[in-house]
Amino acid sequence: MKPIQVGLLGIGTVGSGVFNVLNRNQNEIQRRAGRGIEITMVADLDTARAQAVVGANVKVVNDARAIIANPEIDIVIELIGGYGIAKQLVMEAIAAGKHVVTANKALLAVHGTEIFAAAHAKGVMVAFEAAVAGGIPIIKSLREGLTANRIQWIAGIINGTTNFILSEMRDKGLDFSAALQDAQALGYAEADPTFDIEGVDAAHKVTLMSAIAFGIPVQFDKAYVEGISKLAAQDIKYAEQLGYRIKLLGITKRVQANGKEGIELRVHPSLVPNKRLIANVEGAMNAVMVQGDAVGTTLYYGKGAGSEPTASAVIADLVDITRLHTADPAHRVPHLAFQPDAMSDLQVLPMSDIVTSYYLRLRVADEAGVLAKVTGILATAGISIDAVLQREADEVGGEGSTQTDVIILTHDCVESKMNAAMVQMQALSSVLAPITRIRKEELA
Numbered sequence: 001m002k003p004i005q006v007g008l009l010g011i012g013t014v015g016s017g018v019f020n021v022l023n024r025n026q027n028e029i030q031r032r033a034g035r036g037i038e039i040t041m042v043a044d045l046d047t048a049r050a051q052a053v054v055g056a057n058v059k060v061v062n063d064a065r066a067i068i069a070n071p072e073i074d075i076v077i078e079l080i081g082g083y084g085i086a087k088q089l090v091m092e093a094i095a096a097g098k099h100v101v102t103a104n105k106a107l108l109a110v111h112g113t114e115i116f117a118a119a120h121a122k123g124v125m126v127a128f129e130a131a132v133a134g135g136i137p138i139i140k141s142l143r144e145g146l147t148a149n150r151i152q153w154i155a156g157i158i159n160g161t162t163n164f165i166l167s168e169m170r171d172k173g174l175d176f177s178a179a180l181q182d183a184q185a186l187g188y189a190e191a192d193p194t195f196d197i198e199g200v201d202a203a204h205k206v207t208l209m210s211a212i213a214f215g216i217p218v219q220f221d222k223a224y225v226e227g228i229s230k231l232a233a234q235d236i237k238y239a240e241q242l243g244y245r246i247k248l249l250g251i252t253k254r255v256q257a258n259g260k261e262g263i264e265l266r267v268h269p270s271l272v273p274n275k276r277l278i279a280n281v282e283g284a285m286n287a288v289m290v291q292g293d294a295v296g297t298t299l300y301y302g303k304g305a306g307s308e309p310t311a312s313a314v315i316a317d318l319v320d321i322t323r324l325h326t327a328d329p330a331h332r333v334p335h336l337a338f339q340p341d342a343m344s345d346l347q348v349l350p351m352s353d354i355v356t357s358y359y360l361r362l363r364v365a366d367e368a369g370v371l372a373k374v375t376g377i378l379a380t381a382g383i384s385i386d387a388v389l390q391r392e393a394d395e396v397g398g399e400g401s402t403q404t405d406v407i408i409l410t411h412d413c414v415e416s417k418m419n420a421a422m423v424q425m426q427a428l429s430s431v432l433a434p435i436t437r438i439r440k441e442e443l444a
């Protein structure tokens with residue numbers, strides 16, 4: 001059978017990995033797919049560099065639309081990234097009847113509903129395993145492996161840059177800015193790391209997982225997003241003393257709120273008990289926990305980025321499409337796991353309605369009665385305290401210091417209550433700095 005022909009848009013780090021792994025493992029891949037898979041055209045603005053990567057037998061062009069217009073091309077791989085030209089090219093490829101493979105989580109998290117609808121109408125597939133957690137096959141697990149389950153929650157370390165920074169802060173006692181500089185020097189963080197450190201990248205990914213887990217449209221605009229840039233070294237240290245590690249988690253849950261079912265969709269730093277496996281995921285690695293009603297808790301761990309790990313996911317999508325290329329579109333796995341006419345309208349809950357527990361750190365005057373005032377405010381708000389840790393003033397500010405840290409762990413409460421209580425605590429004259437709040441996730 002004639003090999004299926006693939007056009008590649010963008011041959012940077014991931015694109016080069018796709019080309020190299022596909023060539024290196026061609027025989028193994030063909031045995032699995034049932035026919036050959038060949039990249040026959042590449043589009044890149046730097047045509048000389050691209051040609052050097054792919055060799056003389058692959059046509060290289062500087063216009064992506066030349067690939068889309070080629071009737072011989074069956075599948076288009078989009079590795080350009082971003083929301084702009086990438087969206088135009090994906091939509092044009094779909095309109096031309098091409099299947100699409102993409103690693104572009106930002107594009108799908110923002111425009112996925114429109115893109116998947118266009119693909120469904122045209123009878124083509126848009127595959128995106130590489131868009132979430134690099135080489136970890138989490139999309140396939142959610143869409144297919146766990147299809148018998150009513151998914152209850154997902155919690156994931158899905159940004160390697162932030163996990164590396166948090167590991168450096170814990171291992172070396174560094175503050176955030178120093179750990180970020182280390183990450184940039186080692187190539188784990190971009191020159192402009194905003195999307196990573198402010199949680200946007202993780203929010204793109206958890207938005208896609210939430211849609212697949214619960215059969216809802218992709219709704220990135222409704223995600224709560226908080227990054228790690230305000231974390232201090234002492235919070236990492238205090239968490240460790242209390243038996244926790246701080247991780248940036250992407251979390252999505254099916255919950256009952258105010259008598260109605262809804263979906264939580266949030267990204268923020270979280271205290272996780274250090275006995276949990278996910279708390280011990282260090283460096284730039286990724287891990288995703290999924291709780292299903294039948295299977296219980298499952299954990300998926302591996303490299304979340306990099307040339308060949310991401311290429312592994314892209315090529316898995318190529319194989320899936322090759323197997324199903326001639327299948328009746330109605331018998332393919334739906335893009336978001338649920339049939340398009342069976343999607344749910346479950347509400348994504350505002351953060352103020354979320355119920356969780358908290359770590360609070362207050363820098364206070366070292367004087368009598370401060371703790372009583374703080375705990376009194378919490379008690380009046382109906383917030384139960386789990387543990388209190390008060391540091392010696394000398395330990396916090398050096399000999400003769402008149403300031404100290406009070407750390408409080410609470411039991412579960414609704415976020416709106418905690419917001420109101422924090423306003424009152426912050427207004428106390430004895431509270432000397434902005435209160436640090438970190439949510440706590442037991443993941444039991």
